[in-house]
Amino acid sequence: MHELTYTSQAKKNVSLKDLNDILKTANEFNKTHSITGCLVYHNGLFVQTLHGAKKGIFDLLKKIQGDERHTNVNLVWEGPAEKEVFKGWHMAFFSPKTSGKTSESLIDFERNLITLSTFYKADSASVRIFWSIVKDLCLNEAQTH
Numbered sequence: 612m613h614e615l616t617y618t619s620q621a622k623k624n625v626s627l628k629d630l631n632d633i634l635k636t637a638n639e640f641n642k643t644h645s646i647t648g649c650l651v652y653h654n655g656l657f658v659q660t661l662h663g664a665k666k667g668i669f670d671l672l673k674k675i676q677g678d679e680r681h682t683n684v685n686l687v688w689e690g691p692a693e694k695e696v697f698k699g700w701h702m703a704f705f706s707p708k709t710s711g712k713t714s715e716s717l718i719d720f721e722r723n724l725i726t727l728s729t730f731y732k733a734d735s736a737s738v739r740i741f742w743s744i745v746k747d748l749c750l751n752e753a754q755t756h
């Protein structure tokens with residue numbers, strides 16, 4: 612098994628419908644291809660980690676790289692992985708847009724992610740990097756409130 616983590620920049624016009632479409636496609640495709648992972652969308656940026664057979668996740672990354680809904684896809688980690696860290700999550704998804712847009716819910720969203728990132732004791736380098744990027748995203752945003 613193998614895993615990878617990348618970051619990318621959402622196009623300015625990305626809508627809630629786009630996010631729901633991505634999630635729906637990801638859940639269906641990843642489930643049938645035994646790929647698990649997690650996707651966070653925050654402040655115009657995506658961070659995603661994918662876990663599965665090496666060819667499977669790199670073929671998927673190629674498709675994702677060609678997706679018009681984002682740009683600047685930057686692979687920050689790839690390597691072999693033993694454990695399935697996001698077991699059962701074909702594509703777990705976190706976005707403040709799914710929980711309303713009031714500043715209070717945004718702060719809750721960030722707080723929850725920061726807490727998760729702090730307590731997440733992952734053996735996997737890819738997932739540790741994933742959570743550290745998520746934490747940075749949240750802290751950078753928090754400073755601008």
Ligand SMILES: Cc1cc2nc3c(=O)[nH]c(=O)nc-3n(C[C@H](O)[C@H](O)[C@H](O)COP(=O)(O)O)c2cc1C
Pocket residue numbers: 619633636637638640641650657659671674675676677678680681702
């Ligand atoms: C940030 C982001 C993450 C995505 N993650 C996945 C994913 O995990 N699985 C998936 O099948 N598609 C994902 N997609 C959608 C793919 O880019 C693509 O639209 C999908 O694979 C369908 O491609 P096709 O129409 O060429 O088959 C993602 C798109 C974006 C923008």
